[in-house]
Structure formats: structure tokens, C-alpha cells
Amino acid sequence: MLSFNFTSVLQIMNFIILMVLLTKYLYKPFLNMMDERKNKIASDLSKAEEFRKNAEVYREEMRKELERAREEARRIIESAAERAKRFEEEQKNKAKLEAVKMIDDAKREIEKEREKAFQSVRSEAVSIAILLVKRILGEQIDIEVKRRYLEDVMKELNK
Amino acid sequence: MAKKRRLSRFGWFLIIYMVVYVVIAYFAIKTMEPLTGVGNRWIIHFGRFFFWAVNPMTLIMSWALMALLIFIGYRYKKKQKLIPDRKQSLIEWILSFIYHDMVEGAFEDKEFARKTVFPFAATLMLFVTFSNILGGIPGVQTAVEHDHLKSFTLFQDTWYSPTSDLNTNLTYALMVLFVAHGLAIKRKGFKRYLKSYIEPFIFMLPLNIIGEFSKVISHSFRLFGNIAGGGILVLVLSYMVKYFILPVALWGFFGFFVGIVQAMVYSMLAVAYISVQTEG
Numbered sequence: 471m472l473s474f475n476f477t478s479v480l481q482i483m484n485f486i487i488l489m490v491l492l493t494k495y496l497y498k499p500f501l502n503m504m505d506e507r508k509n510k511i512a513s514d515l516s517k518a519e520e521f522r523k524n525a526e527v528y529r530e531e532m533r534k535e536l537e538r539a540r541e542e543a544r545r546i547i548e549s550a551a552e553r554a555k556r557f558e559e560e561q562k563n564k565a566k567l568e569a570v571k572m573i574d575d576a577k578r579e580i581e582k583e584r585e586k587a588f589q590s591v592r593s594e595a596v597s598i599a600i601l602l603v604k605r606i607l608g609e610q611i612d613i614e615v616k617r618r619y620l621e622d623v624m625k626e627l628n629k
Numbered sequence: 630m631a632k633k634r635r636l637s638r639f640g641w642f643l644i645i646y647m648v649v650y651v652v653i654a655y656f657a658i659k660t661m662e663p664l665t666g667v668g669n670r671w672i673i674h675f676g677r678f679f680f681w682a683v684n685p686m687t688l689i690m691s692w693a694l695m696a697l698l699i700f701i702g703y704r705y706k707k708k709q710k711l712i713p714d715r716k717q718s719l720i721e722w723i724l725s726f727i728y729h730d731m732v733e734g735a736f737e738d739k740e741f742a743r744k745t746v747f748p749f750a751a752t753l754m755l756f757v758t759f760s761n762i763l764g765g766i767p768g769v770q771t772a773v774e775h776d777h778l779k780s781f782t783l784f785q786d787t788w789y790s791p792t793s794d795l796n797t798n799l800t801y802a803l804m805v806l807f808v809a810h811g812l813a814i815k816r817k818g819f820k821r822y823l824k825s826y827i828e829p830f831i832f833m834l835p836l837n838i839i840g841e842f843s844k845v846i847s848h849s850f851r852l853f854g855n856i857a858g859g860g861i862l863v864l865v866l867s868y869m870v871k872y873f874i875l876p877v878a879l880w881g882f883f884g885f886f887v888g889i890v891q892a893m894v895y896s897m898l899a900v901a902y903i904s905v906q907t908e909g
Contacts, residue, residue, distance in 0.1 A: 473670060473672055473679075473682065473795075473796075474679075474680075474795060474799065475672070475679060475680050475681070475683065475684070475796065476680055476681055476682060476683050477682075477683045477684045477687050477688060477794065477796040477797075478796040478797075478799065478800040479800075480683065480688055481687070481688075481691060481791070481796055481797050481800050481801070482804060484688075484691050484692070484695060485753075485756070485801065485804065487695070488695050488698065488699070488752055488756060489748055489749065489752040491695075491699050491702065492698060492699065492702050492748070492751070492752055492755070493752075494702075495702030495703050495705065495706045496698075496701070496702035496705055496706070496751075497724070497747060497751060499705065499706045500705075500724045500725075500728075501728070501747075503709060503711070504721075504725070504728075506711065
């Protein structure tokens with residue numbers, strides 16, 4: 471049963487052949503793969519760390535940029551509002567001036583009209599008065615004298 | 630979410646194997662002969678001296694295993710990718726277990742562990758493991774009468790494990806001894822190597838020498854006893870229960886469980902012996 475024989479020599483040869491072939495096909499590729507994977511993971515991790523740091527920097531920059539943009543926007547809005555206000559004011563003033571001018575014009579016109587009307591009324595009144603006087607006094611008094619007299623009366627009345 | 634999964638080629642192989650096994654076993658039980666010559670080996674003599682003989686079954690199964698392992702290795706190398714698929718992960722898990730858990734921790738010099746010890750220990754581990762697992766799979770056996778082949782029987786016993794032959798175990802144990810001492814001489818120098826025999830003092834010399842040789846014997850006979858004894862035990866028990874269910878559990882236990890544990894013990898001890906000699 472414990473037959474120890476030439477098989478042992480063949481088994482040793484088998485083992486050596488197996489070891490050589492498996493070293494070539496299995497162990498070396500396996501160890502190389504392990505190393506490769508290890509290196510890749512390490513490099514990937516360090517790269518990721520680098521990227522993270524860069525991202526941090528970029529984010530900070532971005533934040534500043536955004537802050538600046540916001541500031542700028544606020545300033546623009548403020549200035550726009552100011553300008554709008556000024557424009558409004560100007561327009562208002564202009565309108566006011568115009569209105570005042572228009573009112574003045576109208577007043578002057580009215581005054582002129584009134585003057586004109588007054589003038590016509592007065593001359594009309596003078597004529598009527600002369601007519602009346604002529605009727606009352608007859609044709610005795612000189613027309614020129616009468617006119618001068620009436621005009622004096624009128625001046626008296628105007629005061 | 631239920632994922633639809635197709636049966637792999639290995640799954641189909643297992644199913645067909647089982648169907649064939651059940652059919653053949655059904656007819657085999659009817660024509661079962663009384664159990665004779667358990668544990669006898671088919672031996673071919675080619676000389677008068679007892680050493681000039683070979684055990685064909687040991688060699689055939691060894692070569693089959695070698696072919697399988699080399700095929701796996703060849704496929705592995707060919708299809709190797711940085712992001713592994715399932716098969717590659719399995720192979721790398723096994724090798725990583727051997728390298729990182731068994732070999733790497735036992736040696737200070739990582740380059741030495743990697744270049745020299747790892748191929749040796751891994752080959753030992755893989756060969757012994759697969760060989761032991763064969764003892765858990767029903768297959769072809771030889772019926773033997775007076776060292777001569779009487780007939781082949783199918784599925785009445787498991788495949789023949791090369792490790793149930795002392796030729797394998799003892800030679801591998803001797804090889805571990807020689808490798809360990811050879812590496813020790815190479816790494817420590819002959820003087821320091823010799824000095825390790827008279828430590829802690831000179832009277833320990835005989836004990837140290839006996840210790841070294843007993844290592845070989847315990848190393849090889851442990852595996853031999855487990856595998857060969859387990860095989861015979863299972864065969865006898867299977868015969869006694871007329872192959873009624875029990876053999877399945879026994880094959881699983883002795884073939885897979887004991888087989889894998891013993892293979893690990895065998896290769897771990899090999900690593901430990903080399904480590905003791907080279908590091909000590």
C-alpha cells in the first residue's frame with residue numbers, strides 16, 4: 471500500500487514543470503497586475519486630490535468673481551435708478567416751466583384781448599356818448615371840442 | 630429586481646454530469662460486486678527492484694490537473710484586464726490569498742517572498758487543493774487485483790487524488806525540506822546555517838536533526854492519512870449504505886472541506902518551514 475517508487479521522481483518533474491509554466495502564465499501576470507492596479511489606484515487617488523484642490527481654488531475664484539459681478543450689477547442698477555430719477559426730475563421741471571410759460575402766454579393773451587375789448591368798448595362808448603350829447607345839445611358845440619371834453623371825462627372814469 | 634441569468638457552460642456541465650451519474654449509478658448498484666481490494670493500487674512494474682514501478686493513476690490524474698491549471702493560467706494571461714471580470718476576480722482572489730495572507734507576512738525580504746517562495750508555495754497549494762478536491766467528485770476508478778488492473782468502474786468512488794499517494798506527499802515534503810535548507814544556505818551562508826543546528830547549545834544537535842526529519846514525516850503523512858484514509862472511509866461507508874444519499878455528504882466533507890483545509894495546512898507548513906530556515 472505504501473508503494474514508494476519511481477512515480478515520486480516523475481511527480482517532482484511534474485511539479486517543476488507546473489511551477490515553471492504557472493510562473494509564466496499565472497503568477498507573473500498576477501503580480502504585475504497587482505502592482506499595476508496598486509500604482510494606478512495610488513496615482514488616481516493623488517490625481518483626484520490634485521483635482522479637488524484645483525476645484526477648491528476655482529470655486530474660491532468663482533465665488534469672488536460672482537461677488538464682483540453682483541457688486542457691479544448693484545452699482546449699475548443704482549446708477550440707472552439715479553439717472554432715471556434725474557431724468558424724471560428734469561422732465562418734471564421742464565413740464566413745469568412749459569406750463570408756467572403757457573399760463574403766462576395765456577394771461578398775456580387774455581390781457582391783450584381785454585385791452586382790445588376795453589379799447590373798442592371805450593371808443594364805442596365815446597361814440598355813443600357823443601351821439602347822446604349831440605342829441606341833447608343839438609348841433610351847437612363844435613365836435614372837436616366835445617370829443618376832447620369827453621375823452622377827459624373818460625380818463626377821469628378810468629382812474 | 631430579478632435579473633434573468635442564463636446557465637453558464639459550467640452549470641450545464643454539472644447538470645449533465647449529475648444526470649449521467651444518477652443513471653449509471655442506478656444500474657451500477659444492481660450489478661455491484663462485493664468490495665475487495667480497497668486501497669490497493671494499480672502499479673506497473675518495469676524492473677525487479679521495488680523502486681522501478683509507477684502508479685499510472687497518480688500520474689494520469691496529476692497530468693490532468695496540470696493541464697487544467699496550465700489551461701486556467703493560459704486563459705488568465707490571455708484575457709487579463711485591469712478591471713477584472715468574475716473569473717479573473719476569483720483567480721486573483723485565490724492567488725491574492727496565497728500571496729498576501731500566506732507568503733508575504735512570513736518573510737522580511739519581500740522580493741525574496743515574491744520571486745522565490747510565492748511560485749513554490751502557490752504551485753504547491755494549487756496542486757494539492759485541486760488534487761484533494763478530486764476526492765469529492767465521483768468519477769472513474771480502477772479495480773485492482775495484485776497490482777494489476779482488473780476493470781474500470783464508473784461513479785462508485787470519487788476520482789483518484791494524486792495526494793492520496795505517498796509518492797506525491799512524501800516527495801513534495803522532501804522537496805520542501807531540500808528547498809528550505811537550500812535557500813537557508815544560499816541566504817545565510819553555510820557557516821550560519823550549520824550554526825543553527827547547535828543552537829541554543831551543542832547538545833541540541835541530535836534533537837535538531839531529528840526535528841528536521843520528523844517535519845518531513847509529519848508533513849507528508851498528515852496529508853496522506855487525511856486524503857487516502859478519507860477516501861477509503863467514504864468508499865466503505867458508501868458501499869455499506871448502498872450509495873443512499875450519505876455518500877454525497879461524505880464526498881462533500883472529505884473531498885471539499887477536509888481537502889481544502891489540508892491543502893492549506895500543507896502549503897502553510899511548507900511556507901513556515903522555509904521561513905523558519907531562512908529567517909531564523
